[in-house]
Amino acid sequence: AQTVTQSQPEMSVQEAETVTLSCTYDTSESDYYLFWYKQPPSRQMILVIRQEAYKQQNATENRFSVNFQKAAKSFSLKISDSQLGDAAMYFCAYRSGGGGSQGNLIFGKGTKLSVKP
Amino acid sequence: DSGVTQTPKHLITATGQRVTLRCSPRSGDLSVYWYQQSLDQGLQFLIQYYNGEERAKGNILERFSAQQFPDLHSELNLSSLELGDSALYFCASSVRLTGGPSTDTQYFGPGTRLTVL
Numbered sequence: 001a002q003t004v005t006q007s008q009p010e011m012s013v014q015e016a017e018t019v020t021l022s023c024t025y026d027t028s029e030s031d032y033y034l035f036w037y038k039q040p041p042s043r044q045m046i047l048v049i050r051q052e053a054y055k056q057q058n059a060t061e062n063r064f065s066v067n068f069q070k071a072a073k074s075f076s077l078k079i080s081d082s083q084l085g086d087a088a089m090y091f092c093a094y095r096s097g098g099g100g101s102q103g104n105l106i107f108g109k110g111t112k113l114s115v116k117p
Numbered sequence: 118d119s120g121v122t123q124t125p126k127h128l129i130t131a132t133g134q135r136v137t138l139r140c141s142p143r144s145g146d147l148s149v150y151w152y153q154q155s156l157d158q159g160l161q162f163l164i165q166y167y168n169g170e171e172r173a174k175g176n177i178l179e180r181f182s183a184q185q186f187p188d189l190h191s192e193l194n195l196s197s198l199e200l201g202d203s204a205l206y207f208c209a210s211s212v213r214l215t216g217g218p219s220t221d222t223q224y225f226g227p228g229t230r231l232t233v234l
Contacts, residue, residue: 033221033222035222037225042227043205043227043228043230044119044225044227044228045207045209045225045228046119046225047222047223047224050222091160095221095223103173103221104150104162104165104173104175105150105152105160105162105209105223106162107159107160107161109159110159110160
């Protein structure tokens with residue numbers, strides 16, 4: 001069974017600085033997707049970024065980028081120029097490949113990010 | 118706004134009761150997933166429906182059931198409720214047959230917070 005591990009329960013960053021959240025996963029599959037979701041105090045789950053395992057290029061979305069190391073099964077999220085609105089719980093998630101009609105998400109336990117003004 | 122709607126937002130009930138949570142997926146999405154988020158268990162997958170048919174089951178209790186209707190909305194039924202069922206229940210949708218990439222990305226509704234007293 002696949003597992004997702006987030007080893008940092010809490011992180012803190014100064015506004016405008018850069019922070020990296022860690023995620024490792026365990027799988028024997030070669031085709032899969034990885035995601036970072038953000039959950040602010042409103043509890044809404046918001047997609048931050050996604051990565052297809054077959055793509056070597058790291059995904060980027062504005063201030064958010066990932067460092068995807070497939071051999072090491074590592075998928076870290078880097079937030080640049082941190083803003084107060086980035087304060088939230090961040091979840092790393094794994095989804096098996098195999099077509100769009102299947103595949104639930106497997107979540108890590110989350111990292112709570114605080115942003116200091 | 119993800120385009121996924123869930124009702125009600127909050128639900129308070131007593132042990133032993135039965136409740137129904139409703140989810141309307143994004144327009145055109147065929148898959149609906151239900152997740153439970155609790156303090157002790159984290160985010161757990163419950164069940165998936167695709168175009169009206171059950172596709173996958175996760176850690177769903179026998180007291181819980183779901184269905185997806187022809188108009189693609191879904192309902193999660195929770196019966197014989199226990200204190201431990203208190204949680205945030207999310208619905209997510211994915212898989213549009215037409216238009217746009219990332220048919221495998223799941224978009225979450227705002228959740229229903231269930232409190233069992």
